[in-house]
Each structure stands twice: as C-alpha cells, then as structure tokens.
Amino acid sequence: MESLALNRAFWRGRRVFVTGHTGFKGAWLLLMLRELGAEAHGFSLPPPTGPSMFALLGLQRYCRHAVGDIRDRDGLSAALAEARPEVVLHMAAQPLVRASYDDPVVTYATNVMGTVHLLDACRHEAGVRSVVAITTDKVYDNVGWVWGYRENDRLGGTDPYSNSKAACELAIDSYRRSFFPPAKRDVHGVGLASARAGNVIGGGDFAVDRLVPDALRAFAAGEPLMIRNPLSVRPWQHVMEPLAGYLLLAERLFDDGAFATGWNFGPRTDESAPVKDVADRLAAHWGEGASWAQDPAEHPHEAATLKLDPTKARLELGWAPRLALDDALRLTAEWYRAWARGEDLLAVSERQLRAYMG
Numbered sequence: 001m002e003s004l005a006l007n008r009a010f011w012r013g014r015r016v017f018v019t020g021h022t023g024f025k026g027a028w029l030l031l032m033l034r035e036l037g038a039e040a041h042g043f044s045l046p047p048p049t050g051p052s053m054f055a056l057l058g059l060q061r062y063c064r065h066a067v068g069d070i071r072d073r074d075g076l077s078a079a080l081a082e083a084r085p086e087v088v089l090h091m092a093a094q095p096l097v098r099a100s101y102d103d104p105v106v107t108y109a110t111n112v113m114g115t116v117h118l119l120d121a122c123r124h125e126a127g128v129r130s131v132v133a134i135t136t137d138k139v140y141d142n143v144g145w146v147w148g149y150r151e152n153d154r155l156g157g158t159d160p161y162s163n164s165k166a167a168c169e170l171a172i173d174s175y176r177r178s179f180f181p182p183a184k185r186d187v188h189g190v191g192l193a194s195a196r197a198g199n200v201i202g203g204g205d206f207a208v209d210r211l212v213p214d215a216l217r218a219f220a221a222g223e224p225l226m227i228r229n230p231l232s233v234r235p236w237q238h239v240m241e242p243l244a245g246y247l248l249l250a251e252r253l254f255d256d257g258a259f260a261t262g263w264n265f266g267p268r269t270d271e272s273a274p275v276k277d278v279a280d281r282l283a284a285h286w287g288e289g290a291s292w293a294q295d296p297a298e299h300p301h302e303a304a305t306l307k308l309d310p311t312k313a314r315l316e317l318g319w320a321p322r323l324a325l326d327d328a329l330r331l332t333a334e335w336y337r338a339w340a341r342g343e344d345l346l347a348v349s350e351r352q353l354r355a356y357m358g
C-alpha cells in the first residue's frame with residue numbers, strides 16, 4: 001500500500017473540534033487524531049449505542065470530552081469557544097434512515113439546525129480555519145441510474161434522513177457564500193467544505209438497522225442474518241478510508257479556499273456491491289456456518305442502487321481508497337471476533353489503524 005497523503009507535521013499539536021466523537025466514526029477518528037498527535041476536543045451526546053466503541057476502548061482519555069447537544073446553540077457555542085480549535089470536523093447527527101421515519105422532527109432538528117448552530121458558532125470563533133461538515137452519499141436525488149453520483153448532481157432525498165442531509169448541504173452552501181466566501185478568505189479566515197462518504201463498515205459499529213452490526217450480532221448468536229433488500233447496491237468502504245479523506249480535506253482547506261466545496265469519498269464506482277455479496281463475504285470471514293436469509297416483512301422505501309463517483313477527490317485531493325472490499329470485510333470480522341472473545345479492543349483497533357496509516 002502507498003503511504004497516506006496526510007502530513008503528520010500539520011496535525012501534530014493541532015487543535016481539532018469533533019462533534020459526534022462518541023459514535024462509530026467518531027471513535028475511529030479519535031484514534032486517528034491520536035496517532036497523528038493532534039489535540040482532539042469532542043462534543044456529543046453520550047454514545048448512541050450500548051456497547052459502544054467509545055466506551056469499550058476508553059476513548060475519553062484520547063480527547064477533551066464534552067457531553068452536549070448540537071440542538072443547544074448556546075451550549076455548542078460555549079464548547080467551541082472553550083476549545084479554540086483551528087480545525088472543525090462535524091459528524092454529530094441522527095444518521096439512520098429507519099429512525100428518521102420514526103422521528104423525522106428529531107432528525108431534521110439534529111441534522112439541519114445542529115449543523116446551522118455549528119456553522120454559526122464558527123462564524124464567531126476567531127482562529128477556526130478548516131471546517132469539514134460530514135453529510136452522506138444519500139444527499140443526491142436518487143434517480144435510480146447505474147452511474148456514480150458526482151458532486152454537481154442534483155441534491156434530493158426521499159426519506160427524512162437523506163433529505164435532512166441534503167438540506168444540510170444547502171445550509172452549508174449558504175454559509176459558504178454568505179459568510180465564508182473563498183474569495184474573501186483573508187477577511188474571515190474560514191474554509192468550509194462538505195464531505196459525502198459511502199456506506200461505512202468496520203469494527204465498532206453497534207447501531208441497529210445497519211447491515212454489518214446486524215450481521216455480526218446474528219453470527220455471534222449463531223442465527224442467520226435477516227436481510228431486507230439483498231439486491232440493493234451500496235458504495236461500501238472501511239471507515240478509515242473516508243476519515244483519512246476528511247483529514248486530507250481539512251489539511252488542504254487550511255490555506256487554500258479552492259477546496260471549499262463538496263467532496264465525495266467512496267470506493268471506485270465499479271466496486272460498489274449488492275448487500276448479498278457483502279453478507280456472503282462477511283459470513284465466509286466469520287466461518288462457523290454463518291448465513292443470511294431474506295426478511296419477508298414489509299419495509300419503508302430505500303433506494304435500490306446508490307453509487308458515488310470519487311474521481312474529484314482522487315484527482316484534486318490526491319485521496320484514493322486503499323482497501324479492497326474483501327480486506328475491509330476481513331478487518332471488520334476480525335474486530336468483532338476479538339470483541340466476542342473479550343480481547344483487548346484498543347490494541348486490535350490501533351493495530352488495524354497503524355497498518356492502514358503506514
């Protein structure tokens with residue numbers, strides 16, 4: 001594997017404010033920031049699942065940990081002011097499609113107004129230079145075609161989660177044009193970009209209604225995994241891949257307003273795969289007769305095919321996926337097996353991360 005394009009000297013001692021640090025991606029990001037020598041300040045609600053990677057690995061000691069709600073504008077502003085960050089990575093969200101059907105109001109309040117609160121707090125915090133707001137691959141108006149969506153395709157979203165994240169993109173664009181225009185960088189100082197990653201897999205995700213954690217829970221219990229839509233195609237990638245992309249983007253944004261746009265981070269378009277392939281390979285990595293079956297129940301709408309085109313990140317940022325899908329699944333199964341056996345998960349996670357980061 002080529003070495004990561006990240007500049008370690010840039011990150012050493014860098015003050016970084018992370019929202020959503022107690023979640024799945026947040027936990028891996030804390031490990032990455034630690035590895036790079038950055039000073040992480042986390043602001044989130046408590047871990048959204050039990051168990052959680054954040055608690056299992058004791059990641060509180062890897063950051064200045066603040067518990068708070070991004071819907072609380074004043075609380076968020078105060079935490080940002082106290083952290084005095086130069087880099088802001090915004091990941092806190094209600095991130096589940098099915099939960100968004102159950103409670104669309106909380107989903108919009110968290111995802112849209114939470115993002116607006118954060119952007120507005122950045123407006124009043126001198127010293128902030130790079131802001132990367134994490135949305136999702138689901139921000140595009142899914143028209144059912146076989147091609148990967150590009151950054152300039154139309155935004156949309158049928159379910160409240162996808163739609164709320166598309167609305168975030170509009171708010172981000174408005175803040176960029178109104179308050180952080182790249183042409184006036186010397187006046188306001190802030191580079192603001194959004195990042196749209198594909199379906200992320202890896203050890204440490206314990207959410208319900210996501211394929212990988214559902215699979216590993218079923219396999220560990222000796223039961224078949226029940227799958228809603230085996231033929232749905234998604235851009236799967238290991239969690240370390242987009243996180244490396246977010247960091248690279250923050251690095252580039254620090255001095256160059258040209259990077260203040262939207263970015264896709266996903267596998268190569270032809271490596272997106274149907275759910276059933278992922279389930280087959282995961283079951284093979286797990287062994288012990290692990291299997292899956294189609295869930296016959298009725299389920300709310302989810303897009304049949306979703307692919308991302310990551311060409312822009314490859315050509316302009318120098319970011320490229322480094323793990324093949326099968327390697328990502330192998331690492332994932334290895335992590336959950338270590339969890340099921342009660343092994344040292346901090347050691348397992350750091351070993352995987354160091355092998356990835358080179």
Ligand SMILES: NC(=O)c1ccc[n+]([C@@H]2O[C@H](COP(=O)([O-])OP(=O)(O)OC[C@H]3O[C@@H](n4cnc5c(N)ncnc54)[C@H](O)[C@@H]3O)[C@@H](O)[C@H]2O)c1
Binds near residue numbers: 021093094095198207
């Ligand atoms: N996991 C994926 O496949 C995937 C794919 C694309 C995009 N994303 C995006 O990446 C980000 C992180 O996703 P994840 O998979 O780690 O989710 P997660 O559910 O594991 O973590 C969500 C984090 O947000 C925090 N949070 C939720 N509501 C909050 C609130 N009101 N105030 C403060 N904190 C709050 C939680 O405490 C947690 O730290 C989200 O923005 C999600 O939309 C995830």
